[in-house]
Structures are given as C-alpha cells and as structure tokens.
Amino acid sequence: MNVKKKIGLSAATAILGISLIGGGSFAYFSDSEVTNNTFTAGTLDINLKSTDDSKKINLNIENMKPGDWKVHQISIYNGGSLEVKDVKLRADYTVTDANGDNGTEDFADHILVNIMKADTKEVIANWVPLSQLKDSNLVVANDLKTPTGNKYQTNHRQTLRVDFKFNDNGQDQNIFQGDQIDFKLSFEASQKDGELK
Known part of the structure; x- marks a missing residue:
C-alpha cells in the first residue's frame, strides 16, 4: 500500500473515530414519568341556628324595664370540611339616647349577659355588662369536628345558653327610658393547626 493510501486510510479512520465519539455523546437511554396533582x-364554615329550628337568630327584646330578662339558645354548627379549633365571640353595639340625658352613663353597662355551654353548664361569661363584651374575644366553642351525616352526631356543634338582663341596680334609672341598643354578636371560627398530609 502506498503512502497516499495509508495517509488517506488513516485520515478516514480518524474522522470515523471522531464522528463516533461526537455522535456517541448524544446516544443515551431515557425514561420519564409524569404525576398530575391538585391542591x-x-x-371553614360555621352556621348558627336558634332553638326553635329557624335559621334566623332573633335576640330582640322590646319594652324592657329594669329586672326584665330573656333567655336564648344558639347552636353553632361546623358546616365545613375542616375541623374548627375554636369559635370566638365579639360584641359591638351603639346606643340611641332617646332624650339626650344619659350624660356619661352607657346603657350597655346596665344590660347584663350570661353565656354558658348548654350541655356542660360551663360558664363563659357570668353576668357581665354588654359593654365589656365589646371587642372581647370570648372562646365559646372548641374542637368542632366535621359533620359526618350521622343525625345523632353531637361533636360538630356547640349549643350556648345566652341570657340578657336589664339590671335593676336599685337606683333611679329613668334616664334610660325609651333608649335603644343596637348590637351584633360576631362568631369567628379558627382552623386547627396545620399537619403533615
């Protein structure tokens, strides 16, 4: 074999080797899997129900005089898909002074509120003035489970007995004649702490 053929054959062999090395870097096994997920x-959904099975809670009391009181029962239901850690109660109110003669007196100081758990008789607020419930965060329910559809299930609700009384303090309370308190009770539920899923 002459030198030209040897050089040509060597060059061809070198080119073939380089092409195999270069081409070999792109030849590999592969496999892939895909997971489809959702979060x-x-x-968190609580519902309030009155003891008369109506959805509307009516706490109105009309034509009150010192010494009058009214008893209500309110059931708090967990209607959501998450367990409820606790439910806090906050009150807010405004007083309408009919005769403009209240001065520094707050009519809400004379309306006493008693709140207890109906099943255990645990007292949550022991005849405190409505004015003290303003912006408070009283815990009125704990550990409400999610509803299961079992009509006998009780661990997804808490029934409260709520009493309102116009306190007769034995003194002249004429300045409150015709006065009105508009108030609202807010129930705020909190979720249980996050956990490993």
Whole structure:
C-alpha cells in the first residue's frame, strides 16, 4: 500500500473515530414519568341556628324595664370540611339616647349577659355588662369536628345558653327610658393547626 493510501486510510479512520465519539455523546437511554396533582383548600364554615329550628337568630327584646330578662339558645354548627379549633365571640353595639340625658352613663353597662355551654353548664361569661363584651374575644366553642351525616352526631356543634338582663341596680334609672341598643354578636371560627398530609 502506498503512502497516499495509508495517509488517506488513516485520515478516514480518524474522522470515523471522531464522528463516533461526537455522535456517541448524544446516544443515551431515557425514561420519564409524569404525576398530575391538585391542591384543594378545605372550607371553614360555621352556621348558627336558634332553638326553635329557624335559621334566623332573633335576640330582640322590646319594652324592657329594669329586672326584665330573656333567655336564648344558639347552636353553632361546623358546616365545613375542616375541623374548627375554636369559635370566638365579639360584641359591638351603639346606643340611641332617646332624650339626650344619659350624660356619661352607657346603657350597655346596665344590660347584663350570661353565656354558658348548654350541655356542660360551663360558664363563659357570668353576668357581665354588654359593654365589656365589646371587642372581647370570648372562646365559646372548641374542637368542632366535621359533620359526618350521622343525625345523632353531637361533636360538630356547640349549643350556648345566652341570657340578657336589664339590671335593676336599685337606683333611679329613668334616664334610660325609651333608649335603644343596637348590637351584633360576631362568631369567628379558627382552623386547627396545620399537619403533615
């Protein structure tokens, strides 16, 4: 074999080797898997129900005089998909002074509120003035489970007995004649702490 053929054959062999090395870097095994996932947030939903099975809670008291009181029962239900850690109660109110003669007196100081758990008789607020419940965060329910559809299930609700009384302090309370208190009770539920899923 002459030198030209040897050089040509060597060059061809070198080119073939380089092409195999270069081409070999792109030849590999592969495999892939895909997972399709979703994250869905649960719901926190409490419902209030009066003892007369109506959805509307009516705490109105008319034509009150010192010494009058009214008893209500309110059931708090967990209607969501998440367990409730606790439910806090906050009150807010405004007083309408009919005759403009209240001065520094707050009519809400004379309306006493008693709150207890109906099943255990645990007292949550022991005849405190409505004015003291303003912006307070009283815990009125704990550990409400999610509803299961079992009609006998009781661990997803808490029934409260709520009493309102116009306190007769034995003194002249004429300045409150015709006065009115508009108030609202707010129930705020908190979720249980996050956990490993």
